[in-house]
Structures are given as structure tokens and as C-alpha cells.
Amino acid sequence: MARLAGLSPDEVARREERAPGLLERLARTLAVASPEMFVSTGGSPPLVETEEETIVKMTERVITEAANEGRVVLVGRGAQAILAMRPNALHVYVIASKAFRKKIAVERLGVDPANAEKVMEETDRQRDEYVKTRYGRDRQDLTQYDIVLNAERLRFDGAAELIVADVRRRGWS
Numbered sequence: 001m002a003r004l005a006g007l008s009p010d011e012v013a014r015r016e017e018r019a020p021g022l023l024e025r026l027a028r029t030l031a032v033a034s035p036e037m038f039v040s041t042g043g044s045p046p047l048v049e050t051e052e053e054t055i056v057k058m059t060e061r062v063i064t065e066a067a068n069e070g071r072v073v074l075v076g077r078g079a080q081a082i083l084a085m086r087p088n089a090l091h092v093y094v095i096a097s098k099a100f101r102k103k104i105a106v107e108r109l110g111v112d113p114a115n116a117e118k119v120m121e122e123t124d125r126q127r128d129e130y131v132k133t134r135y136g137r138d139r140q141d142l143t144q145y146d147i148v149l150n151a152e153r154l155r156f157d158g159a160a161e162l163i164v165a166d167v168r169r170r171g172w173s
Helices: 009-015 023-033 049-069 099-111 116-135 151-168
Strands: 093-094 149-151
Touching: 093 151, 099 116, 149 151
Parallel strands: 093 149
Antiparallel strands: none
16 A cells, blocks of 8 residues: 555554544645745645545555455455445454453553553544545444454354355355
8 A cells, every 4th residue: 555655654554544633634734835834843744635535545446456356354444335335245343342342452452451442442433534534434334234243252263253154155265
């Protein structure tokens, strides 16, 4: 993605699945209108809207190309919206309680336990806003998914087994 968009991997990671807020959009507009504001402070202007759109378009292109290639698992980035009308796409939404998600965030992702709940809420908010802003969809609307799985109750292996079973039932394996 970064290579296609002409940006650093860190910049793409920082911006994906996040819709820009009002202040960020205002700062971008000012940066384009008055780039000299950023010269004297030694700072650099934030990404302009066209670069943000480039990231989104490249993401959509990569998702579409990956799906065209055949068997692929895509997590997030609006894939459920981008591939919504494809008959050969299986849309799965994985849920769990906050306590379980917090435990996983701390144990597997190294999130600071004191900040885990805040990080989860902010991440969810950004993902919801991204999908709403870019695709006009509610990411948590369960009717747009084929399967909803509770990873806490099923564990990850059990959830994976059910997904594989449905893929086989559809004759895709």
C-alpha cells in the first residue's frame, strides 16, 4: 500500500481505517492554502485530502485485486463494504466481551493494561467512523455479515473451524 501510494509504511498505518476529524481537515485545508505556516516552525504540513484519498483508493484496489486472485482473508479496511456485492465473498464479524478483548489486547498485542479499554474504544470508534465516512455503512450492522462468531465462547480455533466448514459447504475449497 505504502509503495503504491508513494508514502512511508508508518504514514499509511497511522492513517488507515480512520476518518479525519474536523480539526485535521481544517489543518489540511490551511496547509494547502498557506504552506508557509509550516516552514517557520520546522514542521511539515499534514497530508492533503488528495493523499488521504490516494490511500483509500489504493486500499480498495489492493482489496479488489487480492479478492480477484482467489482465496484470501481480509481483515478490516472496509473490505466488507468494498466486497459487499461479490457472491464469492464470505463476510464474518467476530465479537467478544470487552473483558476478553482487553485480555487479548494486553497478552497478545502488548497493550498497556491501564490504557487497554481506552485504546479499544478509540480503535472501534475510528473503524466505525472510517466505514461510515468512506462507505456510508454501519460497521456493526450485523445484517451485512454472513456469519457472526463469538471468539470468547468458541475460542479462536472453534471460530476458525466454523468459517472453514462454511467455505467447504459453499464448495469454495
